Structures are given as structure tokens and as C-alpha cells.
Amino acid sequence: MPNKPLFDSNKSLAVVGDAVLRLVVTTECYDRGMTRGFANIRLNDITKNEAPCELTYAHQIAQFIALQPGTVRPSDYMRATAVEAIIGAVFKDSGSDYGASKRAVEAFGILDQ
Template identity: 35%
Template sequence: MDVAHKLALLERMINRIFNQNLLRVESINSDGQPVFYSGQWRQIGKNDRLAIVGDRVIDMVLCTSWFDVRNAEGRLLTKGQWSELQGDLVTDDRLARRGFSLGLDDVVIKNPGHHGRISNGMMANAVEAIIGAVYVDSGYSLDATVENAE
């Protein structure tokens, strides 16, 4: 499947049309090799940088929810409970399961020599990178990013 088709599929999967075309390519690029896109070979960065942004966006959304939540006794949750919540909810396995359930394995750009299923780590990285790309593409809007994540 060519890159343009992968991008169209990605946008349908996440219900978002990107404004910055190369950003969306970077979000699904798990390899540092040049990518043939829009009639030419382009050196597109690997999705690691966007994955870092996406990871922080996930933490910010989760932390904001944690900050306002109270336990059964009406007390605010503790810092230790934050760490536990984060450790339980934001794992590569959970992110990978979500990515595979959406069919994102069909759109991730792999090294041409890679055959077969992508790893959970690659999928988790792609999910974080896509979230990061939506955040950057939306003008750094958490609200727009959360809306697309739902």
C-alpha cells in the first residue's frame, strides 16, 4: 500500500484531516528511510519525536483528570495514586492493543526489510506519535487532541 493510501486510511481511522501533510507522514513513519510521497522521495523523520510529544499529552490529560478526582471518602487522590494510575493506564501494551484494535498496523510505515506483524513497541510508539501529531497539527490544543482521541 502506498503512503498516500496509508494517510487517507489513517485520517479515516482517527476522524481527522491534518493541515500539515508531512507531519502526518512522520507520525506513522517507524523507519528513518526516505519515503516516496507526493511524487518524490522525501527524508521524513522517524516518529520518535512526535511519540515523545504524544506521551506527554497523554500524561497531561490523565494528570488533569487525576487532579480533580476524589476517592470514595471524598478526598483528593495522592501523588502515589497518580503514579499507580499512570503505571496502570499508560503502558506500551495498552497503547499497542488500542492501535491494533483501530487497525493502525495497516498504516505504519515499516523498514522495507521488515515482514510480518509490527511489535507492540512499534505500535505503542505509533499511537503516541499520532496523538503528538494531532496535538501539534491542532496548534497545540489539548481540547482538539482529546476530541480526536475519543
């Protein structure tokens, strides 16, 4: 396994978090008995970068995002990546516990959208 860079802006965790978010939303759609079409629309609405980005305002996360030198404020992409990285961190730190990950997604209010 290649060595992971010491600092990768948590993009690796964001990739995991994005997958976990998709799993949680897809499972929620299934549990609600949604048709495939409605489930796909819901999944796309929730997982596109605009939705997680908006959550950083409600939860005041932007102030904790590490910025590259010369960057004044985090971009929408950086904000969305931060939310996905937090979800990914919960998943990894909980030993890949789906329940803990779902609770993190619910705490963000993502499923309320």
C-alpha cells in the same frame, strides 16, 4: 534549530504525544480527586507501552504503520509509538490545543482503561 530528518518514523511526534498523554491522564486524575499514589499507578498503567499497543488492535492502526525493509509486522513498540505519534500530531496540528488532544485521547479509549 537543526534540520529535522525528512523521515524519522514519527518518533519526534511520539515524544510529544507521550508528554501530552501524560498531561491528559494526570489532569484527569487530579480532576477525579485521586491521591498521588493512585494517580501514579493509573499514569503508569496507561502510559506504559502495552496499553497504547493494545489500542492499535481495537482501532486497526497497524495496517497503516510504515515498516522498514525486511520487517514483516510492526512490533509492540512500533504500535505504541504510532498511537503516541497520532496524539502528538493532533496536539501540533491543533496549535497545541489541550482540548483537541484530550478528545483524541478519549477517542482512542485510553482513559477507559
